[in-house]
Every structure is written in structure tokens, then in C-alpha cells.
Amino acid sequence: MRYIGRKVVSKLHKQKRAANLERVILQYGHGVQSLAFTYLKNRHDAEDIAQEVFLTYLQKAPSFANAQKEKSWLMTVTVNRCKSFLRDIRRSETQLPEDLSYLPKEEMDLMQAMLDMEEKYRLPLHLYYYEGYSLAEIGKLLCCPAATIGSRLARGREKLKQILGEDYYEE
């Protein structure tokens, strides 16, 4: 068996880690940031959360049976990081409104209406209509019964319809 020096093994290991992280960020980076943005309503905070999530991924180096479980893990970590972040924010802090002017008008109106909604409607809507999770999966992510998620989806959609005047989730 050919002997490979420690430094070379270490370097190969680092390269493998880096390659894996790159794959994960390419595959899930936008999804993690979007979910964090939906939660926190601020792009810079969302980017910070995403950095923490992938740093955790790198540190813990978890193994997964399949891609679905890997994604589920990342989403769960993101949700919990966002919750911790919101708990740490002082109530006296005020957030500047997010600048979405670069989006086409229709998309900007929709996104703004979403950000103005309560979290309990905003998050299930995002997870269902953007990530494509089922009610049961959203329930697990948000620690809520699936029936409650269904109810919140219906109400959230109804509220958006009232604000925007049409059904923006039509496919």
C-alpha cells in the first residue's frame, strides 16, 4: 500500500470538504437564503444566517441517506437559526424597509405583500409555493400539526388575494 504523508492526506481531505461545500451551496444556497429572507425580511440578515447554516454544515459534516434528507436538515437549521436570531433582537430596534425596487413591479408588489404578512402565514406560503414541501413536511419544519399548516395556507392565500386583488399562486 502506498504511503501518503499526513500533510497530503490532510490536503486531500480539505479539498474534499471544500468541493462538497461548494456543491451544497450551489444546490441549496439560494433556497436557504430565501427562506431566511422570508423569515427575517432583511437580505443582509438572511445572508448572515445562510453563512452560519453552511458553517454549521461544514463543522458537523453530517451524513445523509439521500438529497431530500440533506435539504430537510438545512431547512430545519435555517428555521431554528432565524428563530434564535429574532429572539436576540431587541424590541427597540427598528428595521429599514427592504428595497425590492429591482424586481418587476408585479413581483415587487407580491413580495412586499408577503413580507407585510404575519410570520405564521408567510412561512407556510413560502415553504409550500417556493420550496414545494407538503403540509406534513412543513409541519415538521415549523413544529406544528399539518392541519394547522393547511388552515394557515388557506388563510394566508385569502389575505393576499384581498390585498393584491388576484390569486398570485395560480399555476
Add this chain to the structure above:
Amino acid sequence: MKNNKYQNAVSHLKFSDDLYQRVMENAPEPKRPTRMLAILATAVLAMVLLVSTVMAVGFHFQNEPIKIEHTVPVETLGTVKEEITQAKMLELTISQMTEGVTVHYMELDPVIQYSYFHGMFHGWSSGYQRITEDYTFEQIEMQTADIYFDKNGRTYKTRIVYLDTEYGVVTKAKNIYQKNINGEILVDLYCPQGGHWAVYFNVETGAYRDALPQWTEDDFEGNVSTVEALKGGLMVTTLVDAEPNGYNVHYWIGSGYKEPRKLDIPREGVETIFNDTLYYQNPKGHLYIMDDNFELQLYAEYETNDMLTNGLLTVETEDGKVGVLDALTNELYVFPDIDASEVEIDEVSGMHAVRYGTDGRIALVLSQVDWDELRLELVQIGVLDLERGELRMLQIPYDLQVFGAHWLDENRLGVIYKSEDRQFFCIYEFE
């Protein structure tokens, strides 16, 4: 799922391009994972407290003593700091109250989430608090512990904590059962890699053993999502085809771990286990009960948007009033002053009865939300005394929402109230 307008909008959101670079700049050297089981001494203490106050669910295990296959020493990680803060108590009498009830209010930090388990109210934000019998706060900072299990070559990493961590809240009160004859309790664990597994935990030694040692996930269709005690055995629920049309499959494993029996439960509705009995609710709200032959029998044919919670179901009665069906006693409690046509019965936003306590005195909490004004229009707490056949209704200020409630002892009911920016812990003392 086909593209919808929201998907397009989100896909156009701009974030920084340097995420990978930022992560790598901050990345430490990886740690070698340790393969030992460890648990906090305080978690063991909390488990002991839980066992002494947990609801009786009639859980019986097999007749022969179970052999513990391996014992793992209990280790303590980190330190537990305790500080005691005296809370400011306000004495307040509400004029609408029924005679013979005194109300004490204590204002709480509004950012801390409180709920009841393990014999008292607990709250957590960045730390961990406990409201004691003397109405003081104990501030405890808990470290978390990683617990590794080997399961046919795969490692499940879990944490038993009472805080939200990046792995989620691992144990919930409903998934922890009364200890069996060997002094163990069944603990349903959430695994961050996905799915659930279950162990028997010995509160005295801290030892864990697999609750399903003969089975792997390959023996079940789908991924295991929960393991619960039912009819002297275990019910394993799996999730098949996570997206977009995921559905649950249920198995029952009896004493002695014989062949898992697939349960015939329709996919469309919701099932729940209460008092060691499985109930199934179809989308219309009709309630079914599983008999000893594992067949579903129609139990109540009310059409309702409420969901069975701790054996209680809120319904509209035949004469148009709001009623609460109690699966524990097979009784229907009717509220004669509440017209069902004027309220919304719904688990999320409307009238919804919740049981706190399993003895003869039940506190029924009914809340109603005014969706036009987006505030709580009416909150009522009913104290139901089954021995005397009395239902005493207490009126609460309408700008407060009930967030949790539990009997502290035979005569005192603790309730958490919230408004938009304030939070109170309220104790009702009944004569």
C-alpha cells in the same frame, strides 16, 4: 410543482455571490466526532421530574422483564448556572369574576416563550427560565448534549434539550410516556438527518436502549417519522414520498416485537393517540376510534373544523349551541350561552377546547378571534367540576390571548396570557 408567480418572484431575489468564500474564510478545522453517549445531569433530573408528573396513559409493556442490552454511563457536559430573580407580583381582582375566585397576575418578559411541562411553567429565549412555586424565576443556562446511536451502520445524532437548537426541539411531552416496569420511559427522538427513532431511557442510570432493535427503516415503507406507545405495543408512523404527495403509513408492533402489523388508517384525515387509544378524524371532522381488533369504528359524526386535542373536540350541538365532546368520559358538555352560529369553531383561529389536567376538574379554554379586527374578541375559561356537575365560566379581558394553562394543584390554575406587547402569568385560586 409547476412555476407560480411567487416562485418567479423569489427566484429573482438578489443575494451576495460570495457565500462560499465567506463560509470558507470562517471555517475551523473539523472535529472528530466522538462515539460516546452523554447526557446532562440536569436533563436526568428533569426527566425524573417529568416521570413523577406525566399523564397516565395506561402503558403496559410485555410481562417478562426486558434485558438491557448495553448500559452507557451518564456524563455531564458543561455547567449549569442558577440565578433566582424575584418576580414583581400584582394583585388584581377582575369584577366579572365568579365569586370565590382570587386572581394573581405576574408580568413576564414578553420575548420569552412559556409553556407547561415537567410539573411547572418553563420559558426560554436565549436562556432557560422556570417559574417556581414561590412565583420566582430560576434562570438556568443549559448546555446541550450530543447523543449518538449506532443503528445498523448508520449514526443518528440527536440532542435531548428543552431549547430550540439548530436541530430542533427533540423531545415533546406528548412523546414521553410513563415509565414501564423496568423504570424506563419511551422517548421519541427527532434526528437531524431526517426522521425519528425511539429509545427507552432509564432515568436513574441514564442508559439508553433501542426501542426497535430488531427493525431498521428498511422494514417499513417510507421513512420513520414517529414512534408512540399504543395498546401495550408501539405504533410506528412513516412518511412515504415526501413530496409532493407524501402520505403516512402506520404499523403496530406488539409485545415481544413480533411482525409489524400494518394499520388500515385512511390517508386523508388525521390520527392521534389519546389515553392509549387511537382516534382518527376524517376531513369532515367525523371521529373514529380504533377497537381492540385494530379496526376503526365511528365514534362521533359531528362536522367540525376542530381537531381532537387531549381527548376534547369542540362541536356544534343539534340545537345549535357550542359543545365539547370528551373522549375520556364519553360526555358532551354544552355551553348554553354560546350560539354556534355566532362563532367559528376552528382549531387554529376559533373556538377550541383544550384540556389541562386529567382529574375530575378540567379547565376548558375557549378563545375566539375577530379576524376583521385581528384581535381576540372573547376569551373564556371554564372550570368543569365533574363531581359536582358544574361548569363555572370566567370572563377575561378581551385584549389578552390565552397562550397556555395548567393546573398547579387542586385549587390553583395557572394561565399564560399575551397581548401584542405584554405577557402575564395568572393564577386563579378557587375556594
